[in-house]
Amino acid sequence: MNATGIPLKEPAVSAAAGDTEQFERALIDASTRVPVLIFYTSAVAWLILGTLLAGFVSFKLHTPDLLSDISFLTWGRVRPVHMNVMVYGWASMAGMGTAIWLMARLCRTVLRYPLLLVAGAGFWNLGVFLGVCGILLGDSTGYQWLEFPSYAAIILFVAYTLVASWAVLMFRFRRGEQIYITQWYLLGAFLWFPWLYAAGQLMLFVVPVQGVLQAAVGWWYANNLLFLWFGAIGLGTAYYMIPKVIGRPVYSYHLATIGFWSYALFSSWTGMQRLVDGPFPAWMVTASIAATILTLIPVATVGLNHHMTMQGYFPLMRYSPTLRFTVFGAMSYTVFSLVGVLISLRSVARYVNFTQASIAYSHLGLYAFFTMVIFGAMYYIVPRLIGREWRYGSLIKLHFWASAYGIGLMTLMLLAGGFMQGASMENPSLAFSESVESVMPYLRGRSLSGILLMVSHFIFAYHFGLMLFGLGRKSTVPTFLNPVEAEGAEVAH
Amino acid sequence: MKGLAPLFLGIFGTFAFSWVGLTVIPNWQIGHLNPQSDEEGTDIYPLPQSGMVTRGARVYAANGCNYCHSEQVRAEYAGADIERKWGDRRSAPRDYIFERPVLLGKMRMGQDLANIGARAPKEEESPSPTGGASPAPQGAAASPGAVASAKGASPPPAISPSPVTAAATSPGAIASKPPTSPGPASPPPSKSPAAAAAAPSPSAPWPEQTAGLPPMYSAAWHHVHLYSPRSINLDSNMPSYRFLYQTRRISDARSSDALQLTGSDAPPEGWEIVPTYDAKCLVAYMMALNQSHPLKDVRSAGAPAAASPAASASPAPGGQPAK
Numbered sequence: 001m002n003a004t005g006i007p008l009k010e011p012a013v014s015a016a017a018g019d020t021e022q023f024e025r026a027l028i029d030a031s032t033r034v035p036v037l038i039f040y041t042s043a044v045a046w047l048i049l050g051t052l053l054a055g056f057v058s059f060k061l062h063t064p065d066l067l068s069d070i071s072f073l074t075w076g077r078v079r080p081v082h083m084n085v086m087v088y089g090w091a092s093m094a095g096m097g098t099a100i101w102l103m104a105r106l107c108r109t110v111l112r113y114p115l116l117l118v119a120g121a122g123f124w125n126l127g128v129f130l131g132v133c134g135i136l137l138g139d140s141t142g143y144q145w146l147e148f149p150s151y152a153a154i155i156l157f158v159a160y161t162l163v164a165s166w167a168v169l170m171f172r173f174r175r176g177e178q179i180y181i182t183q184w185y186l187l188g189a190f191l192w193f194p195w196l197y198a199a200g201q202l203m204l205f206v207v208p209v210q211g212v213l214q215a216a217v218g219w220w221y222a223n224n225l226l227f228l229w230f231g232a233i234g235l236g237t238a239y240y241m242i243p244k245v246i247g248r249p250v251y252s253y254h255l256a257t258i259g260f261w262s263y264a265l266f267s268s269w270t271g272m273q274r275l276v277d278g279p280f281p282a283w284m285v286t287a288s289i290a291a292t293i294l295t296l297i298p299v300a301t302v303g304l305n306h307h308m309t310m311q312g313y314f315p316l317m318r319y320s321p322t323l324r325f326t327v328f329g330a331m332s333y334t335v336f337s338l339v340g341v342l343i344s345l346r347s348v349a350r351y352v353n354f355t356q357a358s359i360a361y362s363h364l365g366l367y368a369f370f371t372m373v374i375f376g377a378m379y380y381i382v383p384r385l386i387g388r389e390w391r392y393g394s395l396i397k398l399h400f401w402a403s404a405y406g407i408g409l410m411t412l413m414l415l416a417g418g419f420m421q422g423a424s425m426e427n428p429s430l431a432f433s434e435s436v437e438s439v440m441p442y443l444r445g446r447s448l449s450g451i452l453l454m455v456s457h458f459i460f461a462y463h464f465g466l467m468l469f470g471l472g473r474k475s476t477v478p479t480f481l482n483p484v485e486a487e488g489a490e491v492a493h
Numbered sequence: 494m495k496g497l498a499p500l501f502l503g504i505f506g507t508f509a510f511s512w513v514g515l516t517v518i519p520n521w522q523i524g525h526l527n528p529q530s531d532e533e534g535t536d537i538y539p540l541p542q543s544g545m546v547t548r549g550a551r552v553y554a555a556n557g558c559n560y561c562h563s564e565q566v567r568a569e570y571a572g573a574d575i576e577r578k579w580g581d582r583r584s585a586p587r588d589y590i591f592e593r594p595v596l597l598g599k600m601r602m603g604q605d606l607a608n609i610g611a612r613a614p615k616e617e618e619s620p621s622p623t624g625g626a627s628p629a630p631q632g633a634a635a636s637p638g639a640v641a642s643a644k645g646a647s648p649p650p651a652i653s654p655s656p657v658t659a660a661a662t663s664p665g666a667i668a669s670k671p672p673t674s675p676g677p678a679s680p681p682p683s684k685s686p687a688a689a690a691a692a693p694s695p696s697a698p699w700p701e702q703t704a705g706l707p708p709m710y711s712a713a714w715h716h717v718h719l720y721s722p723r724s725i726n727l728d729s730n731m732p733s734y735r736f737l738y739q740t741r742r743i744s745d746a747r748s749s750d751a752l753q754l755t756g757s758d759a760p761p762e763g764w765e766i767v768p769t770y771d772a773k774c775l776v777a778y779m780m781a782l783n784q785s786h787p788l789k790d791v792r793s794a795g796a797p798a799a800a801s802p803a804a805s806a807s808p809a810p811g812g813q814p815a816k
Contacts, residue, residue: 061602064722064732071736076557142554142594171497179500187497188504195508203516210524211589213516215597220515228508261503268511277571278597279584284519350572354563354601425601428576432604433728439602440730 046089185236357418388472417442549778
């Protein structure tokens, strides 16, 4: 591998600024090392558990007698455990780890008292663990994404307060007046999550609202968690990683501003479209459908911004793992939003409302977009924390393709299956059982995609484990997916 | 962007806007509904749930039934729910005011259960979730047949808001209906299993009723179904909930609760399978799922068509039945 003239290094700005800045960055990275690695390690452990559960749930859906006689392995308990492990165990922890690292870097300040964050991670793990046990033992609350019983929710909230206040406090010590785009999103995410979580818990459990409003609050929470928490972290990370890796500033700050504020305004009003034609005042649903359509504005601006930044640099995706995962995630954000608009239209929702298509939508958001961006970030961040490079380029490639094909297949299966299921369900001359029958082949296909994802996650966990134990490559050159050729070098110039 | 203050205010403002718009205002609009009643205050709907039903709802949620079964009927224009006979009117916020947790559901890998209790055989249907709270022993809510005919007799509530329910549910109206009914254009949807078996419609969930089973949607049937779904419908992909049941030796006489199982599911001689308390609560909850009571603010299906004969006999103020 020829290391000279490789385009994939620190952007030109830092190279010009010289050694002091490099040194300072290394100091900042070192200060975040312990907490971020703890967040990442826990996240990967939860990811593996969640993946195994996902496979189990998926198979049980078409093989209902599989281990169904054991109360804590019944489908209806394992499924919420899978969702919550993925949402709070994997995605939230990996997101927080990434966000902390990005905050420290962008505020250009060393992380003070990192041990407080370690305590936060510990409590968070405890909360997720207790919640999982609670659901398995039959303590689930029954509200989507808020199934954790209250004793787990309180611990999660305390842990979160510890983490978020620390991340936000970094702003106090920040250097430089300019606040970068990524910081807007991260500050938003860190502030939105506790308000959201507190509002959801208060209105459902402390002073519960009446009747169907519980469902409205539940979906308002779930959708905003997807957008204002995961979406904001994911977009913020992409805004950092893409320019960083290709060494080029973001195309337009103005576009980014429009994108951010329209995102905050419109995406927070979605959610009720999931209750379409339910027992609610029609204006609630209509408002959310309108907001969902309006999210096309941030999608277009963010997408355009990333695209123009990448313009001419797309061939670099051949080499940089970070770039490949991040760009895949950023593109999935567009697909995710388009699918969201499509299935929220009343004429379509009539068919897909009660089908597997909504599962496809959640997976697009949480996996194809968020998780892929976070994978990309982890490929960038972990070597900087450990001081070693990823050991095998081939494993990263395998991880990427298994993930990409896995989530692609899953989305196709669930969307197509959902439309088939909905079409049969809306035809009253067919028996209801026909609609279930019609989706079964697609569910088997989905299980197949689950196996692909399982392979990909095991590969990633193994590779991550090698890094943790210091078995990475000792090198100053990052690990590329393909040997860098001469033409690759030319692209950068 | 410079300065934290505008950023912080914007972040807070967008969140507050969404919170007020999508939770606070709806709460102000439909968050404090009361049960409806007629003028004498006798025919109250809905009624608070009994302890067993409340516990049953928790068992239902804890075992994730809501991930496959919805509990909401959409209006005719929005889906085929009413044509599938999952209810004869759309669900309304008032139907759920005593439910906690509310389990509307987002997936139909199984049927909608909003009216599963209303589909029980007549003698089995619990008159109301609280039992004794039913004001009149012959009250309309006690028998699904009566409810259906009363609904058939009532003019569209949208036109006459108040006195309809009173008129339609008065015992006189019910008593007068069956003999005089000349078979209106569209009879109210039949809910008795006998009728379903006699004329299996394609949309009936399981057209072929297996012999040797309790009547469909009776409590005993639910227990058998929960214990062994595929003994009732071979194609079902519902998991079995055997962990909610107990196999025990028959001490002196067979328990009246024991499941009527056949074939390979049947326990060995001298043993019986009985529901645990949780299973009984779960079935009590399902039997209480019943939105067949008319609501003043929701039009019931079939109401306009069947208006003429019985409605003219009812003491409702003139004008409405002339449709």
